Amino acid sequence: MPALSKKVCLLGDFAVGKTSLVRRFVYNLFEDRYISTIGVKVSRKTVTIPDAAGPVELTMMLWDLAGSEEFNQIQASYLRGAAGAILVCDLTRPETVTSLTTYAGNLTSINENVSLVVAANKNDLVNQLRVAPDEVAAVAASLGAPFYLTSAKTGDEVEAVFRHLGRLLVKS
Template sequence: MLTLSKKICLLGDFAVGKTSLVRRFVYDRFDEKYLSTIGVKVSRKTVAVADPGRQVVEVAMILWDLAGGEDFNHMRTTYIRGAAGAILVCDLTRPDTLASLHTYLADLQAVSPEAVCVLAANKVDLAEQALTPEQVTAFAAGIPAPCYFTSARTGENVQEMFRELAQLLVQNQGT
């Protein structure tokens, strides 16, 4: 069985749920306490997906959870370099977090132009949604990237999003 090791960066503003998405995916846990990420935290999880020839491929996803916000801007591209993929994360209750993904995407494309992306519109479980599904899907279509409406709290669409990213990484391997 083929095993691929791929660096994945989670990108987005502070408090959008990057750490919580990783924690839900890797450990199937959610913590109500907010702890700001300082610098970068690296986790790993391996998933099995089928390649275009229907062979099973194990993808070791090396997940780089990068700090969000302007204080980290000058260091971000250093950490992104070499990424095979990225999850762009916005918070559905804060419209500015979707707009700021343009900056994160530009940083990614500057140093890892071949990286594949998915968009996580996080906190779908919260009632006070400020972004419409149309706004989010229009942004994703412009990348282009698959779009998932996720909840790290409930686990909604988290596993599916990471599995699709793994599938895209395998497909991109041959190009």
């Protein structure tokens, strides 16, 4: 079986759930308390991705980047070499959806042929949702990216987001 290794960045504002999505995908764990990421944390997971030529063993090097304003100045060096990204927003905070285009623009200015998937996270907080799925769909469409309504807490669609990106990476 052919093997590939690809760098994937998780981008989004602070506290949207980037670290929680990685922890759910890699370790199948969820931690309720918020711990701010400082700089970058790298995790890895190997998945088998179906392909027309046969299955591919894809190792995803997951770069979980801090979402703070101060970090934006040094973020460019962490984005270099990324083959794909998961752009994460928080369905309870509309401003996090708006900033997705900025993150995508920063990334594509460094890596032209990067694959993108949008994760609209915290879909489980039904009484606090302030963003309609259509709004996220419109932003994702403008970026040429598929989008998923996710919950790192329940695990809803988390695997699907990473696997969709994996399929895009195998094809690129």
